[in-house]
Amino acid sequence: MVEKEGDRLTRLVNDVLDLNKIESGKVDWQYREVDVEELINNSVSLVMGQFTSKPDVDLKVEIDSGLPLLHADSDRMTQVLINLLSNAGKFTEKGLVRVRAYATRDGLIRIEVIDTGRGIPREELHSIFDKFQQVRQGDTLRSTLQGTGLGLAISRNIIEHHGGHIWAESELNKGTAVIIELPLLFIPSDKVLHPESEDEAAPLVLIVDDDSGQRHYLSNLLRRAGYRTITASDGGSALRMARQHTPDLITMDIVMPGMDGRETLEWLRKDETLRETPVIILSVLSEDENQPPADAIISKPVTPQKLLNTVKSLLKK
The missing domain is CATH 3.30.565.10 (Histidine kinase-like ATPase, C-terminal domain)
Structure with a gap:
């Protein structure tokens, strides 16, 4: 014993x-x-x-x-x-x-x-x-x-x-x-640029997704392309972070617990400061399945080049 x-x-x-x-x-x-x-x-x-x-x-x-x-x-x-x-x-x-x-x-x-x-x-x-x-x-x-x-x-x-x-x-x-x-596309935290060491002039993208793996994937992809990123795991957090940081663009998942992507988008469009912020919907739904009125819609799984091209296009208006 x-x-x-x-x-x-x-x-x-x-x-x-x-x-x-x-x-x-x-x-x-x-x-x-x-x-x-x-x-x-x-x-x-x-x-x-x-x-x-x-x-x-x-x-x-x-x-x-x-x-x-x-x-x-x-x-x-x-x-x-x-x-x-x-x-x-x-x-x-x-x-x-x-x-x-x-x-x-x-x-x-x-x-x-x-x-x-x-x-x-x-x-x-x-x-x-x-x-x-x-x-x-x-x-x-x-x-x-x-x-x-x-x-x-x-x-x-x-x-x-x-x-x-x-x-x-x-x-x-x-x-x-x-x-x-x-x-699959993962950059260890000690290899990722932290906000204080990033180019402050680079566009800021808010990534909203309840899946942590998807948030990391998108964040690493966009950081490698020269953008700054912040992330949120639900609609409520997304609204708070958007009001605090005023991102240049938002990627939004549709299916999330609590406040989903549709409701979050509705609140963004009602906010005087954020209503013009470009929003890309990333969804498992096909593009003709009752999608909300976003600036762009990309079906999951997300193709890296398609996302980067869409982000670049929207930021250039």
């Missing part, structure tokens, strides 16, 4: 130090072009021993062929996948753990770790990525608390550092899916 508790405390200390390094910006990130299939297969091989002790649990890998290379820190991404696979195996006594990877219509890489285990209560889904949070399974709490409660917090920090998004979907007694979405 002393030995097991010593091992647990050692893991806890290591995880605390690891999370502290990430949050304080002291990690030396090693970015390179990463083959997604190789990344996943390597991570699966490292957890295979855990699954050999569970003959009633199958581990399957499904990866779309021809996935583009991902600009990422391979070791850190492996750390995330090992954590997700280990969790899935830990809480699945019978059935299947499946890893899927494919490209989305929005130009993101999506990785899913899906299990048929005991699941997570709905009210705990959003808190499991917080520090020291572990799933409470009624009277089985004591027997299931085997980790440090930091693995998912570390994973979230790593994914968000890569400009991505991670979340969980689950149903009790039916299983859990942990989903990662990562942008």
Whole structure:
């Protein structure tokens, strides 16, 4: 018992130090072009021993062929996948753990770790990525608390550092899916020009989208083209930022929780200062599907050159 508790405390200390390094910006990130299939297969091989002790649990890998290379820190991404696979195996006594990877219509890489285990209560889904949070399974709490409660917090920090998004979907007694979405076009934060070092004369673009990966993708694309950018994740934040910074142009997603793109555009057109600001709608809807009256509409997935040409054209009036 002393030995097991010593091992647990050692893991806890290591995880605390690891999370502290990430949050304080002291990690030396090693970015390179990463083959997604190789990344996943390597991570699966490292957890295979855990699954050999569970003959009633199958581990399957499904990866779309021809996935583009991902600009990422391979070791850190492996750390995330090992954590997700280990969790899935830990809480699945019978059935299947499946890893899927494919490209989305929005130009993101999506990785899913899906299990048929005991699941997570709905009210705990959003808190499991917080520090020291572990799933409470009624009277089985004591027997299931085997980790440090930091693995998912570390994973979230790593994914968000890569400009991505991670979340969980689950149903009790039916299983859990942990989903990662990562942008292909990603510039690490230490490589991106910060506002104080940017050309203050460059046009300012406000990017409004509830998807963090899409915000990073568009921001990096426009910054590389010489524009300054600010971002907002919903309509209310977009209006506040637009009134505060008076952007030269706005890109607007349509489908967002709360105040959606249509309502946000209506408020912009009522504002005396902002009513003439060009707005580009970026939408999964086709151009003839009840689109709001914006200055331009571009269907998702967004083609980089089409977006840049449209931005340039609108700024030149």
